[in-house]
Amino acid sequence: MxxxxxxxxxxxxxxxSNVSAQETFKVMFYNLLNYPLEDAVPNREDDLELTLSDYQPDLFLVCELNNITGANNVLNICRTAINSNFEMATYVSNTSDDFAGNQNDLQNLLYYDSTKFILEEEIIVPTALRDFNIYRLKLNTTDQDTNPIEFYVVVCHLKASSGTLNAQRRFDMVVALENYLDTLPADTNVLLGGDLNIYTASEPAFQELLDNTNNITFADPANRVGSWNNNPNFVDVFTQSTRTQNGFGGSTGGFDDRFDFILTSENMINTTNITYVANSYQVYGNNSLFSCYNSAINSSDCGIAGSQFSFTVRDALHNFSDHLPVTLSLEIDATLxxxxxxxxxxxxxxxxxxxxxxxxxxxxxxxxxxxxxxxxxxxxxxxxxxxxxxxxxxxxxxxxxxxxxxxxxxxxxxxxxxxxxxxx
Structure with missing residues (x-):
């Protein structure tokens, strides 16, 4: 008895509870454009707050943070714009070295809703230029002790600019990441958000990420693999540049490149306990208009009556950064x-x-x-x-x-x- x-x-x-429930999480990656040292646009924190208030991410992945002051500013904006439960991972200045000397003022970081995620481990994978910052997270579920749901988040910023040498340096950086991922179990859930600076899917760095002989093989949830650079057929996944005029900092080339990505390990597409929500991949602020090619994101070419993203949203994005954020949703079958x-x-x-x-x-x-x-x-x-x-x-x-x-x-x-x- x-x-x-x-x-x-x-x-x-x-x-x-003994009944599982589906939970959905929103993810955003954003290149913050030399924040906070880039000050050509005054009060651009207000523009970031508008973006975060509108999208309400649960995980916010960023690159191009300059210092701890900027990191704390972004945390406070997250707490104001999203909710007070947001926390950030440990801010660590870039440990990798540029071939031409130290370049320690462009750092990656993760911000997260602490009621939904538990940060269990922080890993740095150095390269010849910039670190890969990797975070092991656990979902804060009711049965986390007996049935934990864990995944890794990689935040990165590959070498910029075109040319054979820069493409090789991007490839070398990805090889360093893959060498680390080879140490993880093959069924590990991995999410990668970054400014990859890749001009075409045929570039060796991107092919290395998608190589199915790797321990961890990545997939493009948008399913838009191709030659993106200056190709308006890929305008729906363009992320750069939001600007056509000088004086704001960053690139001024107009909307013509897909540099920013969120990739998932192949198993997260549909087979694991944390999966990509089909058709949720989106470039935030991009209305997918052919007329937006080579235009400024806040121009009338990039928004028409009935477009999802209003002028107000696009203007804030234009003012804050020369990149657009990338977003997607993840889903679990469990109870938080x-x-x-x-x-x-x-x-x-x-x-x-x-x-x-x-x-x-x-x-x-x-x-x-x-x-x-x-x-x-x-x-x-x-x-x-x-x-x-x-x-x-x-x-x-x-x-x-x-x-x-x-x-x-x-x-x-x-x-x-x-x-x-x-x-x-």
Missing amino acids: KKSIFGFFLIGILST LSVNDVSVLANFSIEKTITDYELIVYVNSIKLKNNYLIIYNSTGQKVKTLPISSDYKQQFDVSDLSNGLYFLAIPNQNIKPLKFIIYN
Whole structure:
């Protein structure tokens, strides 16, 4: 009978739901154009805030950050424009060296909604020019302990400019990335966002990314592989340049290139626990108009009556950067923890999971204070009730409990209990 009781107990308190739900996440990659040192356009933070407010990404991947001040500014904009739960990965200046000397002022970074993602690892893959910054993320699902959904995010910025030498340098950079990816399991989920500066799909760097003999093979979710440069047949995936006039910084060539990408590992197209949402790939601000070829993105050539992206949006994009952001959506078949649950979990912990006579609990949530804790034994029986005070650090006498495994639960809270062992 005890086994049955314990089975129901585990179902009741060790999981918050036994029904999966589909969750969708929005991803954006954006070249920030030498932010914040490029100051030809005043107050361009307002333009970035408008873009983020409109699209509302859950993951925001960026390149061309100059310094920690800019990184923190972008974080604050994310918290204002999207939600206050946004966090950023560790800002680290570029560790790679240019052949002509150090070029440490163009850095990649990841911003993420901390209620949905847990940042588990940060990796730097150096090259001869700029780092690949790689982040291992876990979805903050209700069953993350027993059925974790993890994936890697690569943020990059390959060598710019045309010519055989620059194409070779882009290829060498991608080889360095592939050498790292060869160390991961072949079924790893990988998302890559970057300014690849590639003019055609036949370029060796792009072919290396798509090589199906690699441990991790990438796919183009847009399914628009071809020769993009100055080819208006690919205007729907053009990302650069948003400008035709001088004085704003960056390129002024008009809309004629596909430099910015989000690629996924092939398994993320339709076969893994985190997948690309079909037809969700889009260049944000690009209305896919043939007339926009070689024009400024805020011109009348790039928007007509009924177009998805208004003049207001396109003007903000024009003012902020010479690139457009690239976006797509991902989907999982699982249930996320609620915002309240995530907040509670972050502010409720045990000092030691193996203790003797004293249990020390840290409570840093107004929601939990003046509530109470319940200790259950390994068969699911309630053995002790503990009142929670208003103190952050709280000490409880558990000397009356025998050696064994116990669970510390909070009534009326949709979170998993904490496990601890008494051993003396």
